Amino acid sequence: MSKSTGVPSATANRSYRDVLRNKRVAGLLLGDLLANIGTGMIIVAMPVQTLRIHGRIPPAIAIGMVEAAPFILSTVVALGIGLGRVRIPPRTLLIADCVLRALTFTGLGLAAVTGRLSLSLLIGGLLLGAACRMAAAGSRRLLATSMAEEPERYGVNALLGLNGNVALYVLGPVAGGLLVAAGGPGVVLFADACGALLLLACVLRWVPRTGAHAETGTGTAEARTAGTAAPTDSADARQDESGWRILRRRPVAARLLVVVFFFNFLYMPIEVALPLYVQGTLHSGASGLGLLWGALGAGAIAGAALVNLMRGLPQRHLLVAIIGLWALCPIALAAVDDLTAAMIVFALGGLVWAPFTPVSYSFLQSGLRPSEQQPVVTLWTTGSALAAPLGLVAGGPLIQLTGTGTGLVVSGLLTLLLVPIAAVSVLKRGVR
Template identity: 70%
Template structure:
């Protein structure tokens, strides 16, 4: 488990560098395509085919061992980003090629992401599940939003966006090596293959609160995604900063999220459902405040506070979901949950491009926050309104 978590951490650093590099790379290639539309298309590409595969696992009867899915994801991702990196540094990369590469290169992205969690939590057992989910959240926040963006900003500013693509390919290779060395071949696969092949949605229907929470999380993520389209334009336009400023802003989000993730253990005795609803409401204030401030230091403070309040959401939500599931039900339900939460990304990004073009950068940020605030009473009614199901605390999960 330690080897897998280390591989996950280092792989996420490479992915965090892409958060900064990809918008910069896209803006250098967009040609006659409007900037916001181009960013939205490129950011959405990795989710299309990966969503189809993940839904086949979560809703259908496709069963592939998690270790196999994770290995496939690492191999394909490393080859894709190495190729895109070579094309970029040689000046032959185009926007259609970048879009196509991300579309096919991320086929196993969602299935691989859920497989990481399944392999780690199955190694920890039921008693260690909440702690491992917290560690995975800590990995993600530190790597994706602190180390990765800061390093990505430095690489983009000094060498160019194309060189950051090689780091993501290298991170995938590190995770591949960690998986092959640390995870036995049958880990996470015996129960998934021997249990009756029941769809993830049918299992979730036995826990209606978890099913409703999945719907809430879908819209929560959907309303967040226009921020990712607006942020590069906000940094270059409103804040008058470059790639390093974008890296610092993501780093500030990660710094706050790192503190929030590190404090997840102190939330063990709190009821999970009210905590999740409160996080949605507090996060909604972040993009609204971001639209109001006009200088980089203030924006860094706002984004850091946003990361602080958002960080506990994922580990608490997954611990709530996984409690009460049999081992053979984990893969399809966790994959379905990951897909349902993540499929909001391409849809939100597809909407985010035209939305930012129509309302402007600050207008799009405000609209994202306001719509998330309007989601709050719906979330409270969906998650808190029916209490027939026993309410677990973080500790009991």
């Protein structure tokens, strides 16, 4: 395992086709895709729902509150796992998340279609229903990579990113826009609950309770030695070092976490601005918002395909380049007032954005021992995702005060300032 650069050789990392031959990994990836489609519908539906029930609260503030709600309680739960020493089996966490999400979103859907959904009830439901969200996100990645051999890990991370891009920004928003137009945003809440149930079925079918993968030929002793031993649901789950303590021994990974945090933080005002930008500047509605997210996803699909071709490139330099190129996207978006032009800009943004998550996670996991995977990946996922509620909370007042166009420019300019910081932090050599 490389210790100095985190740069895999072109022969070390296997292609998407090789990864998908593993039936267990393919089954979990299918469930992940279906669940993310439901979440992608929510991206379109919740701003529309919020604008209907925000009352006296300014629209930008209300959207920021609703967007931030799913992250708050889930951050507390995930930090408890990442910073503590208790190891909850990833499979158990993922099942709990599916059940909780399905029940909560069904309840919110019933309240919405009967006209009883208030802003406070929506925020409370999102807060509770996503309590395991961050921990489960890390669990999906851990389970998928643990069922694969080490040379397949890069491809698994890339396919997880491809799932997210296709579902969250193409299939989900397009389907969500159609459902909102046909039946209202409340119907989409039921769709998200169904997505959670489909993921639950795939987990129960394809993810084993133990690390035995006899049917697929993976999970061998050699693979476990390489750092791909599967998490188990055994009662004696290890209580080892905290993720924070492990990261302190790997300064490059710790510095990269800081960079990822601020990259995500500076992106979040865009999510607050986008519904208002579509409604005001582009003079469109839910369908326009869905098309814009769909354009981002279409670009991200192309970017994900490039990830498969970039297996041998230096990952550190690639991450810094992505940050700089993405920063230009919101600046360019603020300069256009036509839906078609905005879709082109957002598609190019998706093309640039797509490789960031799979490359950063593959870089991180390549330097971890099996016992370190869950605490570090959970802490990493939480630390990077923590930027979301903070960025949304900050983005609401920013967009309210500056307007959508200026807010988009500010987001892009601040991200540009992150480039030299990222270069110094990530390119600096040091012990992982």
